[in-house]
Structures are given as structure tokens and as C-alpha cells.
Amino acid sequence: MAVVYGDDDASFQAAGGQAGIKRLVDRFYDYMDILPEAAAIRAMHPGDLEVTRDKLYCFLCGWLGGEKLFAPKYGPIMIPRAHEHLDIAEPERDAWLLCMEKAVAEQPYAEDFKAYLMRELFVPAERCRIFSQRRIEGE
Ligand code: HEM
Structure with missing residues (x-):
């Protein structure tokens, strides 16, 4: 059977x-450190990314259908709400x-999975932008 x-x-x-x-x-965070396009979003993060790296790792494991590592370690999370306080418009999302x-692109993933993953990640990234913009408009 085909993988879905x-x-x-x-x-x-x-x-x-x-x-x-x-x-x-x-x-991902290595790129955030070096890409000029990412300088503004890198500046939103703490200097030391060790915990941030672990949080995204734990979140993505559960989000992709693996063990739910985030909540037991860091508590419940709703991604758009967790980003609401940040200023995220299209440039930051992108x-x-x-x-x-x-x-x-660097990972040894199947090409169709790479495309699927990027399409799926757009959804929470866009929701972060919407929550952030709603907060700014309401201020
Ligand atoms: C849309 C653009 C995004 C920006 C600019 C952004 C930026 C940030 C920043 C600045 C933090 C705080 C880091 C810290 O203080 O340790 C953070 C936390 C986090 N981000 Fe994002 N993020 C974005 C999208 C996403 C998406 C799409 C996901 C998941 C698929 C995600 C997952 C997380 C997680 C799990 C945390 C930790 C939250 C917590 O400590 O409560 N982020 N993000």
C-alpha cells in the first residue's frame, strides 16, 4: 500500500x-543564524538556542505523528497563541x-515528502501571522 x-x-x-x-x-536553526533574510526573526529568539531547538524538536515529533514529547516537558501548547506576542507579518513568516x-532540502527525505512537509508547515506559520496581526490591529 502507498504511504499516505x-x-x-x-x-x-x-x-x-x-x-x-x-x-x-x-x-533549521543553523540557517536562522546565517541567512540575512532571517536576521529579524533570529533577533526575536534568545542568544542561546539550546532550549528553543529542543522545544521545536519535541513539538515536531508529536506534530508529525510520533511521540508527543512537548507537553510532558514544557506544558500544553497552541502554536499560533504561543507566537501572538511576536510581530509576524509576511516577511517574518516567509x-x-x-x-x-x-x-x-538537505535531508535524505523522499522528494514528495519534502513538498508535503513544506505545504503542511505553511499552515501553522500562516496562523502565527494571522494571530500576530490580529493582536497588532486590536492594540
Ligand atoms: C511564522 C514564523 C515564526 C516565527 C517568526 C517564530 C518565532 C519564534 C520565537 C521568537 C520563539 C520564542 C523562542 C524562545 O523564546 O525560546 C518561538 C517559539 C516556538 N516556536 Fe516559533 N516561530 C514561527 C513559526 C513557528 C511554527 C510554524 C512552528 C511549528 C510548526 C513553531 C514552533 C515553535 C515552538 C514549539 C516554540 C516554543 C514555544 C514555547 O516556548 O512556548 N514556530 N518561535
């Missing part, structure tokens, strides 16, 4: 499980997605 990403842990497996997701997150696109 999004079913059970198909996406988690396609991303290489916990080790694969850890590599992806590490490369900078985040650019770091992810570069990191995803």
Missing part, C-alpha cells in the same frame, strides 16, 4: 523518526519558512 503522509506515524517515519527530526531542527525549506 499524515496517516498515523507515516510523516514521522518519513522524517527519519526522532533522530531525523533532530537533524532537521538543528539545520523567513521562517525559508530556513525550513533550506533545512528540509
